[in-house]
Amino acid sequence: MSAYYPTMGLEVHAELLTKSKVFCTCSAEFGGEPNSRCCPVCSGLPGTLPVLNQRAVEYIIKAGYVMNCDISRFTKWDRKNYFYPDLPKAYQISQMPRPVCLSGHVDINVGGEQKTIRINRIHLEEDAGKLVHDDVNRISLADYNRCGIPLIEIVTEPDFHSADEVIAFMEKIRLLLQYAGICDCKMEQGSIRCDVNISIAPKGSTELGTRTELKNLNSLKAIAKAIEVEIERQEELLDNGERVIQQTRRFNEALGETTAMRSKEDAHDYRYFPDPDIPPIVFTEEELEAIRQSIPELPEQRVARYVEQYSIKKPDADLIVSDKKICDFFDEAIKEYDNPKAIANYITGELLRRKNLGEVDMDDLKFTGKEFAQLVELLQTDKVSQSNAKVILAEMIQNGGTPKSIADAGDLWIKEDSDLLAKTVDEIIANNPKAAEQYRNGDQKVFGFFMGQANKALKGLASPKAIQEYIKKKLSE
Numbered sequence: 395m396s397a398y399y400p401t402m403g404l405e406v407h408a409e410l411l412t413k414s415k416v417f418c419t420c421s422a423e424f425g426g427e428p429n430s431r432c433c434p435v436c437s438g439l440p441g442t443l444p445v446l447n448q449r450a451v452e453y454i455i456k457a458g459y460v461m462n463c464d465i466s467r468f469t470k471w472d473r474k475n476y477f478y479p480d481l482p483k484a485y486q487i488s489q490m491p492r493p494v495c496l497s498g499h500v501d502i503n504v505g506g507e508q509k510t511i512r513i514n515r516i517h518l519e520e521d522a523g524k525l526v527h528d529d530v531n532r533i534s535l536a537d538y539n540r541c542g543i544p545l546i547e548i549v550t551e552p553d554f555h556s557a558d559e560v561i562a563f564m565e566k567i568r569l570l571l572q573y574a575g576i577c578d579c580k581m582e583q584g585s586i587r588c589d590v591n592i593s594i595a596p597k598g599s600t601e602l603g604t605r606t607e608l609k610n611l612n613s614l615k616a617i618a619k620a621i622e623v624e625i626e627r628q629e630e631l632l633d634n635g636e637r638v639i640q641q642t643r644r645f646n647e648a649l650g651e652t653t654a655m656r657s658k659e660d661a662h663d664y665r666y667f668p669d670p671d672i673p674p675i676v677f678t679e680e681e682l683e684a685i686r687q688s689i690p691e692l693p694e695q696r697v698a699r700y701v702e703q704y705s706i707k708k709p710d711a712d713l714i715v716s717d718k719k720i721c722d723f724f725d726e727a728i729k730e731y732d733n734p735k736a737i738a739n740y741i742t743g744e745l746l747r748r749k750n751l752g753e754v755d756m757d758d759l760k761f762t763g764k765e766f767a768q769l770v771e772l773l774q775t776d777k778v779s780q781s782n783a784k785v786i787l788a789e790m791i792q793n794g795g796t797p798k799s800i801a802d803a804g805d806l807w808i809k810e811d812s813d814l815l816a817k818t819v820d821e822i823i824a825n826n827p828k829a830a831e832q833y834r835n836g837d838q839k840v841f842g843f844f845m846g847q848a849n850k851a852l853k854g855l856a857s858p859k860a861i862q863e864y865i866k867k868k869l870s871e
């Protein structure tokens with residue numbers, strides 16, 4: 395047991411899903427040839443004037459609402475001055491005293507327990523460019539495509555005391571931002587990134603220890619590991635009677651250690667002052683209300699709808715909603731075949747099972763929710779057997795195609811051939827006189843044995859219902 399208690403706060407940066415950048419009309423899409431999506435404004439040439447992207451402002455207001463923040467009626471932008479090669483202007487347009495969103499909260503669930511994380515603020519700023527370090531030639535290259543992509547920074551209060559809580563929070567806001575249509579939250583592409591401020595103090599102490607900041611963690615795995623090793627590092631320092639120094643640290647995933655980048659700056663180091671090029675904004679109640687009304691259905695509302703309207707079990711509903719792609723797929727499927735429960739079961743039982751095995755990539759799916767619904771309908775109405783439905787699904791995953799065309803091509807339909815059924819079952823019963831005797835003497839358990847044998851022999855040619863009825867009839871003769 396550790397003698398220390400960790401405390402953490404987060405700064406989460408999320409890139410907004412606008413078409414253009416925040417102060418110019420360059421494309422805000424991810425990637426592209428280096429320096430192909432730049433103009434004099436986002437490359438910071440003298441004499442250019444930024445123009446604020448209205449959509450970006452709408453999105454940050456939505457972010458504020460989904461995180462239960464107060465939206466400032468008056469907001470303005472400031473210059474944050476610092477020199478770094480990824481920032482050609484040598485200042486970032488950000489917000490200091492008057493951010494768009496203040497004091498919100500997000501509820502998380504950790505190990506079955508609900509906990510509220512307070513949000514200090516959310517502000518709108520511009521992203522910086524990207525440096526590509528070439529260790530072989532010992533040079534660094536600058537790509538300014540990312541310069542000026544709208545970014546929101548979500549700052550939490552120091553309400554976290556374990557890596558699990560941090561992960562639960564990141565997963566929660568990822569879902570909220572995705573469902574609200576604000577950010578795609580692709581950690582691997584850096585569209586959502588997390589800095590963790592972390593300190594430890596002796597258990598029972600009411601004072602916080604000196605904090606360090608872990609910069610730009612870009613996977614949940616990296617976040618959990620970085621927190622673990624940084625806590626250990628700080629504990630070792632305190633155990634040895636040394637001090638934790640306030641600094642910004644980088645996590646090296648390959649080595650599993652954090653290393654010092656620089657001493658942590660305070661706000662005054664940035665010499666913030668109001669940006670004279672961007673006029674402040676005053677929102678009217680009507681404007682804010684219109685934006686609030688335009689927020690789509692959020693994850694918790696979807697879960698509630700599935701449970702109440704469709705009688706789907708809560709854990710299954712949670713599972714479907716935990717991935718927006720799956721959830722949209724489900725919504726599409728139930729439009730085609732009005733049997734949400736059967737579709738939900740087949741998604742959680744078959745599709746997600748295969749997804750977990752790595753067989754299914756929701757970003758590159760070869761069939762639609764509509765086609766998936768058709769397959770579930772064929773199964774539910776005894777047109778194909780359980781095992782052949784799996785064969786059809788496997789083919790849809792591999793090569794696409796409608797369930798009907800695949801069943802035609804592979805001759806996978808249930809034939810309901812009563813002669814074949816009778817002949818097959820009669821043979822099985824004749825070959826197992828002992829089991830038949832047991833059943834007639836009241837041992838219901840052997841019925842399953844006969845079902846299994848018949849299913850195997852008939853290979854999906856008869857429906858389970860027909861087989862069941864025939865065996866029952868035959869055994870009670």
Ligand SMILES: [Zn+2]
Nearest residue numbers: 418420433436
């Ligand atoms: Zn530009």
